[in-house]
Amino acid sequence: MTTDFLARLRHEVSLSVVGIREMVLATADRVNRSVQTLKLHWRASTIADQTDTLHHQLGTALADLLARDTETPPDAVDAATRAATAQRLLADAAARTRLLKRDLAHVESLIRELELEALRDDLLKIQHDLSARGLSLRRITVAPQSAADGRPVQDLPLEPPIRLVALLRGPTLVPSPESVVLRPGDVVLLLGPSAAVHHTVAHFIEQDRVPA
Structure with a gap:
C-alpha cells in the first residue's frame, strides 16, 4: 500500500511540475509578445513623428522661398532657380515619405501578426474552457x-x-x-x-x- 501511495504521489508531483512548467512558459511567451507589441507601437509612433517633422520642414522651406519672392522681385534666372529648388524639395520629401510609409506598413503588419497570435491563444483557451464544461x-x-x-x-x-x-x-x-x-x-x-x-x-x- 505504501508503495502504491508513493507511486501515485510521484505521479501527481510529476504532473504538477509539468503543469507549472507549461504555465511558466505560456506566461513568458505572453510577456514576450506584449513587449514586442509595445516596441512595435513605439516604432510606429516614431515613424509618424518623423513624417510630421518632414512635412513641417518642407512647409518651412517652401514658405521661406515664397517669402524671398515677396521681399525681392526675382529676375527670370532667379525665379527659375527657386522653382528648381522647390521641385527638388518636393521630390526629396516625397521620396522620404514613401520610405516612411513603407516602414510604417511593415511595422503595422508585424503588430497585426502578434495580435492574431494572441487572439488565437485566447480562442484556444476559450475553446478548452467550453469543452471542459x-x-x-x-x-x-x-x-x-x-x-x-x-x-x-x-x-x-x-x-x-x-x-x-x-x-x-x-x-x-x-x-x-x-x-x-x-x-x-x-x-x-x-x-x-x-x-x-x-x-x-x-x-x-x-x-x-x-x-x-
Missing part, C-alpha cells in the same frame, strides 16, 4: 433556402440552453440582433451544450445537407 461555440454561415433564411433572430427555434451570442453581417457586428431578419451570408455565433448546438446547425444550412 460540455459546451461549444459554433460559427455558422446562413445558407440560402435554409430554415433561418428570411426569419427574424427572435423567431428561430433555438432550444433554451442555446444562445445566439453574435450576428455578423459583412464587416459589421450587428447590435441587438433579436429583431434582425437573417439573410444568406450572415454569420451567427451559437453558444450552448455541444449536442444541442450540433442539432441546431440544421436551421442554418441547406436542407439537403442537414446533419443526422
Whole structure:
C-alpha cells in the first residue's frame, strides 16, 4: 500500500511540475509578445513623428522661398532657380515619405501578426474552457433556402440552453440582433451544450445537407 501511495504521489508531483512548467512558459511567451507589441507601437509612433517633422520642414522651406519672392522681385534666372529648388524639395520629401510609409506598413503588419497570435491563444483557451464544461461555440454561415433564411433572430427555434451570442453581417457586428431578419451570408455565433448546438446547425444550412 505504501508503495502504491508513493507511486501515485510521484505521479501527481510529476504532473504538477509539468503543469507549472507549461504555465511558466505560456506566461513568458505572453510577456514576450506584449513587449514586442509595445516596441512595435513605439516604432510606429516614431515613424509618424518623423513624417510630421518632414512635412513641417518642407512647409518651412517652401514658405521661406515664397517669402524671398515677396521681399525681392526675382529676375527670370532667379525665379527659375527657386522653382528648381522647390521641385527638388518636393521630390526629396516625397521620396522620404514613401520610405516612411513603407516602414510604417511593415511595422503595422508585424503588430497585426502578434495580435492574431494572441487572439488565437485566447480562442484556444476559450475553446478548452467550453469543452471542459460540455459546451461549444459554433460559427455558422446562413445558407440560402435554409430554415433561418428570411426569419427574424427572435423567431428561430433555438432550444433554451442555446444562445445566439453574435450576428455578423459583412464587416459589421450587428447590435441587438433579436429583431434582425437573417439573410444568406450572415454569420451567427451559437453558444450552448455541444449536442444541442450540433442539432441546431440544421436551421442554418441547406436542407439537403442537414446533419443526422
